[in-house]
Amino acid sequence: MSLLPCAPARALLFRLDPKAAHDLTLRGLERLQHTPLACAWAQSRIDDAVTVASLSFPNRVGLAAGLD
Numbered sequence: 001m002s003l004l005p006c007a008p009a010r011a012l013l014f015r016l017d018p019k020a021a022h023d024l025t026l027r028g029l030e031r032l033q034h035t036p037l038a039c040a041w042a043q044s045r046i047d048d049a050v051t052v053a054s055l056s057f058p059n060r061v062g063l064a065a066g067l068d
Contacts, residue, residue, distance in 0.1 A: 013025065029041070046059070
């Protein structure tokens with residue numbers, strides 16, 4: 001469960017230019033990465049091995065939209 005207030009954060013980020021919202025979010029996560037606040041968004045790693053075309057991967061393989 002996330003401790004972040006999603007509704008207010010979303011309202012703020014959706015009012016910004018998409019590039020500015022992206023940069024702001026990444027800078028915020030980078031600054032808080034090694035602090036006790038990191039538990040607000042951190043999730044435990046899920047081991048879900050998959051084999052695709054005879055290649056084994058330790059986790060699922062995905063491609064973000066727009067990168068194809």
